[in-house]
Amino acid sequence: MSQTSIIQDFINRKSFIELDGRARAQSLFDEGTWKELTGPFDRIESPWLPMQGITPQSDDGCIVIKGKIGGSPAVAIAFEGAFQGGSVGEVSGAKMTAALDLATKDSEAGKPTAAILLLETGGVRLQEANLGLAAVAEVISSILALRQHAPVITIVAGTVGCFGGMSLAAGVSSYTIMTREARLGLNGPEVIEQESGIDEFDASDRALIWAIHGGAQRVGMGLADALVEDDANKIAAAVRGYVLAGLPAMHRSQQVDLYRDRIAALDTSKQIDPATLRQQWGTGGGR
């Protein structure tokens, strides 16, 4: 590829990360096939935020869109990172669980319906604490139910990343797509620094953060499946590919022995070097 064509590609590229949650979800569907459900005009809001002097949002930061991808029925559920950090509340969690359950119902009735989760989230919304945590448990359960019939595809594109309870949702997905800008982990760097000290994790060390949580690392070590450029067309193509592929032979989160053995083989006397781990796990691993 010549330098001019690289520059042209860059100029023509339609960034996915620059889209909000709604536009991201819309961009995945076949043209003219999608419809948003329980959208902002339905005004289904968090009852708990106004009680705490926080302005709610009319979609509670969760966008549900039903339509077709590559001709197949699909539903996309996006958490909007710009609203309350993409946090999971009672209503946003209920929307996601309900959409997954309806996809399962359709799948069981002979109409396999894939789900695409667009996760930009810090995890449980602490203003709704225990209802958020319960919602995460319910989301995980509903993903596992749908996953028996149709693929569940998670996209973590950035820049919020996917942390907290919802990282388990990514963990039980059939496929996970990430960009280099995206991050995926249970605990964010700030939380680790706060809980275990700056010697454990320096949350200002961006190189360290991306070396551990970044998309290239997660895909490289086999805990995510595709590293895609920040390009809406390429991400949509990757999603179509997985919808078409259907279910994997075995889901990654069922492969307990493989990963238990890998953990047993770790030297924990010092911090683990992410690049070495990627080499060790990246080959011959996963499914």
Place this chain on the structure above:
Amino acid sequence: MSMHVGLRGRAWFKALAGTDTAEAGDPNSVLATNAPLGKQTALFLCVVPNPKSRFPCVRDGQVGLEEAYALATHIRKAIAEDSDKPKHEKRPIIAVVDVKSQAYGRREETAGIFFAAAAAADAYASARMAGHPVISLVAGQAFSGGFLTHGYQANRILAFDDAGIVIHAMHKEAAAIITRRSVAELEKLGHEIAPMSYDVRDYAKLGLLFKLLHAEDPQNPTAAEITEVKQALAEAIDDARAGKTDLSSHLESDAAKKTRKAGIAARNALEAQWQTA
């Protein structure tokens, strides 16, 4: 508040399962054994502190990588062994829960603790979906990713009703920092807003509990209390066997219908619109 983490879990595991030593091949932080419960045999699981763990950030009773995969291994073994049995004979799985949190460590993040936690939740949920009654007994703390990994996929959840029980998304000090409040303000809000409360009696208002239990000193169960808890577990098992294998029970109690009104409304609205989309 972290002083007693794991002690109640260990005490109840021993009271119910008759042992409190880890199996060979497991980390010392994971207690797992098949033991009689009434006329049935149940798989009992518990995570306890292991001050000598080779992972420094789990030594106070957090759930880490080894804990998550060990739990998943035991559950998947039970699923496989019972795979030919009819649903009413699949063995109950009892999670005794007393966990401080997930591990907050760099080693854990590097090696993908999010995925280890997912594998454990997958195993618990897969057991439930296969027809195993999965029952959680919250004997102490049940925090955040620790609870998601160990216990929250249960069909039925039981908890003691005393001040030592805390079921929550994040401990008070950290939640206060993140929501930009003082601990005192957070505690005050908890009294007004049930999902934010650290009190198990408020948690009961969310409709997620099958039953609240009482023990005078949950760290030292008496023979009578053990009999009572076994009876309650048996009831929960029967109820789980008679019910669905998903988590729909979360929304069916009167408490849930009241407190989770908004979530139930969102669910109904989505269902109505789904049909016509």
